[in-house]
Amino acid sequence: MIENLTQRAKEVLNGNFQAEGFTIPSKGLYPFQWKWDSGFIAIGFAHYDMEKAKAEIGTLLKAQWDNGFIPHIVFHTENDSYFPGADFHQSNLHPQSSKKYRSTGMTQPPVTGFVLQEMYRIADDKQDLLRFIEEHIDKVYQNHAYFYTHRDPNNEGLMYIYHNWESGTDNSPVWDAIWETMNPPHYDVKRKDTTHVDVSQRPSNREYDHYLYLIDIAKEHRYDDAKIAELSPFLVQDPLFNAMLIKSNEALIELYGLIGNNTEKIRQLKQWQEKSIRGCNEKLFDEALGAYVHYDLRNDRPIRHVTSSSFSPLFAKIPDQDRAAILVKTMLERFGGDDKYLCASFDPTDERFDPRKYWRGPVWINMNWMLYYGLKNYGFLKIAERMRKDSIELIERDGFYEYFDCRKDNGEPNRRGYGGSNFSWSAALLIDLLK
Template sequence: MKENLRKRAIEVLDANFQEGGFTIPSKGLYPFQWKWDSGFIAIGFAHYDVEKAKTEIHSLLDAQWENGFIPHIVFHSDNDSYFPGPDFHQSERHPLSSKKYRSTGMTQPPVTGFVLQEMYRIAEDKQDMLAFVKDHIDKVYANHVYFYENRDPHNEGLVYIYHNWESGTDNSPVWDDIWSTMNPPEYTFERRDTTHVDASQRPTKREYDHYLYLIDIAKEHNYDDARIAELSPFLVQDPLFNAMLIKSNEALLELYKLIGGNGDKEKTLQQWQKMSIRNFNNKLFDSELGAYVHYDLRNGKPIRFVSSSSFSPLFANIPDQERAEILVKTMMERFGGEGKYLCASFDPTNERFNPKKYWRGPVWINMNWVLYYGLKNYRFDEIAERVRQDSIALIERDGFFEYFDCRKDTGESQRTGYGGNNFSWSAALLLDLLKEG
């Protein structure tokens, strides 16, 4: 069964790899290259086709802007099956945007640093992979410089996101209270996602109005970060986003030490790490909830909900052992009950939880992968193994989907996963989790 799953995962990835040297997340639904998807996809490729893994990261970094920014979608081709596309985003408004590729003017969690390290870990030919890392690491470092210089207005070592799509957890209930502070216009547009996926599993039309309005504000100011920080009604310090940055800092530090001769960059990375980890723990940990939470920078207050993002700091070695134990206790009490797969994307004990709707409750394989390695960092090996086994079981039973119901019994006789089918990062990270067995 394990070998059959592995074979099918490889088929999914190979089918989604495009002639332009990038991999789409899912046919029809997502026809372009997504930033954090590409990172996870490269980890999967590294297990059986190193050249594709390297090509994936090279093509993503090739679309980097002159200021170090890496966009969340690179529009490699003209394709009208996705909205909003390049004509809506108009990345060319930013004077330092890529002249080679059209893209969005927003980003996604900065996973590329630790992805390079994972590729090195997995590679059999270490010398070859280190040469690749050496050729590309400075671009990833430049991306981190961009974040600390442009997305940290209070010099805290905590960077902001200005759009929910930058979080990766697109329509999480965490954002609901921010939407209630806004009253965007009603946009007229044709949704493309709901022609591929049941509308009940996707964000609503009114939610999309909010999403488009935030892009319009950024566009109006030519994607200038200082103006966005001043004016955007959505300005959040996200624990997942910042944990991925801190983990990638750590990875870059270790890779630069391997390469040698980059003392200045190592020193800067160490300074970032010290400040980022200290303020992450001081500002984003909610002792009453026993979890890390988001912080609403625009309105100056924490957003007090527990989500799978709340546990991502384990992956980046942010909490001490005592706090890690508190986190895991919270996770098991709220998310790990009988009849549940770990780990739902939003608190199953909260009234906003929805087990079928995108980031409002379903299980995501990429978050489980992050959680698996995070739990291993702190020697929670038994729970880590449950996360690994639950991830494998969901794909084995429900298919290579984008997201999955966390309930073991949904009352459905014909059960499948939700969202896009033959989903690339589900296949890629399954390959890695199968290797861990």
């Protein structure tokens, strides 16, 4: 059974791999290379085809900008099945953007550092992998340096994101209160996502107005970080984004240690690390909710909702053991009923929870994967195992979907998978979870 499922996962990944050396998240819906997808995909490939895993990361890093920035989408090929594409984003507006690769001017959670560490953990030939890491690690370090230089205006160790797409959790109800502070024009554009996926499972047109407007503001200032920090109506410190950076800092410290002769970089990473962990614990933890929450930097207020991102600091060992136990209690109380699969992306007890709509409720395999390892970090083995089993069962019953209904009884037997099918990170991380 397990062999069969792993085999099917490999077929999905191989089928989405492109001759240019990267893997699309899902045919039709997402035809380019996405930053954090590419990291999860590399972990899957690492288990059976290390050359493809290396190609994935190598290709992403080739598109890095001169200031260390790594974009959220790299448009390696021409393809008009996705909107907004390269012509809308116009990354060339930024003076330090890549001259060779067209991309967006926003980023995504910084997973690449810990992905290199995972690849090393998985590799049979450690020497070979260490050579690969040696060739690429400075680029990842430069990416972290970019964050600490340009994305932390108040010097809190907490990076801001200026667009909901930078969070990876696109239409989470977390952003709703921010949309209420804005009044963007109506964009008369042809969306493509709703031609691939049922419109009821995707963000609304009005939400897209906000998304496009934020990009237009950034473009008006040629994607200048300081201007964006000053003017973007969306400026948020996200616990998931920051947890990924912290996890990746830790990975770089370990990997530079293995490589040797990098004392200065290790010293710098440790300094960043200390500041960021403190920032997360002091500013983003909400005692009353028993969870980490987002902070709206533009409007200077916490965004008090519990999401799967609220638990992601477990993955980066940010909380101490007592606080980790509080997180688990919150997870079990709000997300963990017997009638549900773990882990909904948004609080099932909140009125904005929608079990079918993208990041407003469904289960996502990449989040489950992180939470599984996060729970294991603290010895919560029973709930970790439930997270793993639920992920496997959802895929086994429904297929390699982008996201899944968390309700065990949703009135539609064997139809819990939504969004794109043959979805790469669901396949890639399943391979890891089955090992």
